[in-house]
Amino acid sequence: MTERSLVSALPALADGPVTVQGWVDTVRDQKKVQFVVLRDESGAVQLVNPRSEGREGISDAISGLAQGSFLTVHGQLKHDERVKLGGLEVRIDELVVETEAIAETPIADDTSIDKRLDWRFLDLRQPRNNLLFRVQTTFLHALRTYWVERDYIEIFTPKLMASASESKAELFKVDYFDRPAYLAQSPQFFKQMAQTAGFGKVFEVGPVFRADPSFTSRHATEFTGVDAEISWIDSHEDVMRMQEELLRAGLQAVKDKHGDEIRELFDVEITVPELPFPRIPLLEARRIVEERGHHIDRADLDLDPEGERQIAAYVKETYGHEFVFVTDYPASIRPFYHMRHDDDPTLTKSYDLIWNGVEITTGAQREHRVERIEAQALEKGMDLEELEFYLDFFRYGAPPHGGFGMGLARVLMLMLHQSTLREVTFLFRGPNRLTP
Template sequence: MTERTLINALAALTDGPVTVSGWVDTVRDQKKVQFVVLRDESGALQLVHPRSAEEDPLADTISALTHGSFITVTGQLKHDERVKLGGIEVLIETLDVVTESIAETPIADDSSIDKRLDWRFLDLRQPEHQLIFRVQTTLEHAWRTWWVERDFIELHTPKLMASASESRAELFEVGYFEGTAYLAQSPQFFKQMAQPAGFGRVFEIGPAFRADPSFTSRHATEFTSIDAEISWITSHEDVMAMHEQLMVAGITAVKEKHGDALREAFGIELKIPSTPFPRIPLAEAKRIVAERGYEIPRADEDMDPEGERRISAYAKEELGHDFVFVTDYASSIRPFYHMRHEGDPTLTNSYDLIYNGVEISTGAQREHRIDVLVEQAKEKGLDPEELDFYLDFFRYGVPPHGGFGMGLARVLMLMLGLSTLRETTYLFRGPNRLLP
């Protein structure tokens, strides 16, 4: 069997015989010559067949080709600067239809996102849609590289849990033999468990589940969570420093590898952020937003989406930054395990990271003192006995530690300037979507 050559490797070859495989994008069936645009996972190529004046079975095969059919072609590669598609073409000698596609496709360029998701395997044939997941691959690889080079340990924590890791209101229950289990909302407890185990620095890229009946552009019931936890910190500032360096490493890698393609496909120019990212305490952020004409509906609550957009606009306009850390959240709106300010228990050593107008992450220093942790759990109305397996982590010694959790699809959505994370999730799951 002749070895297949990817389309993006053809330009570097000299003229001569090649074999290419992919799917049919378009066919121009003219009187004297036929053109086929072939696509594979690496690019697009023009195939050419001059019609014969005599009986021409190859011409008949080309005329019958349907959009989306997968074919293998052998022929002669020719460099010709007049060819708009890459300056190369292949003169067809043989064409084998590997699998034939139905002639009429169920989606079009103007189909709704829900319709496209119904036919996701066809939707993802679009080069710009495939590019999203090439960017995702580069981004994850850059993050992993950054962590591994700094001696972090990668974890794979269980996604079946005996009890809630965060809010019981957002739990999916599943039957588990004679009892009940819950799908993990976060690896929070398990990555903290690595701290008394002496792992020091850990990370995970894995699935998380939230039974949240939201239909917004930035929520999903199953998503990929990016998590890290580090020991021997002095405050949440150490977590933020790690987090911002990680983001710079990821964006730098994406820009270096895909900058030109992103400019062509999405019209964006990726900007590598400078460090440190701006840090604004929540109370000050609310004041800034109010001065710019917007009052957070409830003064004792978190930033709402409009508030996030407003403080992000401030960071862009006044500080020249796409990122902003909003810090020092009230203990009333943070989990029991967030450490509180020394001398002011109404505030926590925590932050949200906002990127291009949307919150992408929550991070904090964790409370590691068992007596304080138990009291804070009680204040939140939690029964310490139900948290015994978690509290045991702190009864045998644990260093000061902290970390963050971040949604991958949300980061990609904001990086690429897209309107919904349905575009940046390979197969989206929401309240009314379990297929494909």
């Protein structure tokens, strides 16, 4: 590999020969001197070429440079505090154009998000977008490290299934040789299977598919799910405790590694949350929201999006906290596999986690007693025959267990105060978008 210096490493280097590689951000082609701003994955640096005798080859090459062309440049690093961009520049000795870009770029700073997504590979060259995926990397690695240090097992559950995982709605059908298959809407059933297999504690980060025709800023047909499931819990409280520790670990890592850059490029201050997060039962949350003057406009007992914002505002004012666990959802609005309270079977041992006014997680203790799972499934009008393979998991013994699922892009969206999942997904997928 060529001895290459990242732009971010230049400030620490002494004046002298250096090789940088990246793409052309801007060219200022003046009479006596030419400037090129070169960008790589770590930053931007000014290259300079005085137009003097014997340097015509370099001058001509620079005059012909299109934005986006990739270059290898050998030159002399010179620290000079008069240079606005980082207080240094590289005087070009040799310039190799690796590939030339088409001169006209199809997107600009003010291009609509939809057109930017058509040209996502150019859009991702923006320093903000590059930072976004470095933040995601750091966040996830902190989560996985939390789990691995506590002996969780990583699983990869199949995405091809013979039947629906949670509901028949929003299901993508696949031609599987001579029969139909379906894309997994969540790893729910299989991470529970891992509990009956005696795995104890598991996690998975992987794709989740929803044939959801919505076009909101919060929905996608394919997204990355972050899932965990643990055995031998007493209640959903144990799941919440794990998740809040996990999020604190993730946000601490992000703040430590990228806090300054995030402040600079997103104007956001990363807050490492205090533990425990506030917990409010749903029915109390509804009362609080209504008392604040918002009428919840839903046929069922859930919060509406404005209700989520209102309870978040209440928690922020009352506890100074960005997160709130809304707990104990009525059984009527929870899946059949959520465990119910012994002393009030109308309520489940479940929660939603709301961050800055938006739901990012559903978690619960699961029912592990097969007779109760069957009864609850029947009550929801489900076909037990289609659930046979799932019910079998529990017929040969099962430990008490629970877990959560969390949308990765939602977390990123809220962490960096973005308005839509489209901005924080590498390549967004929606009802109208399958490319690039």
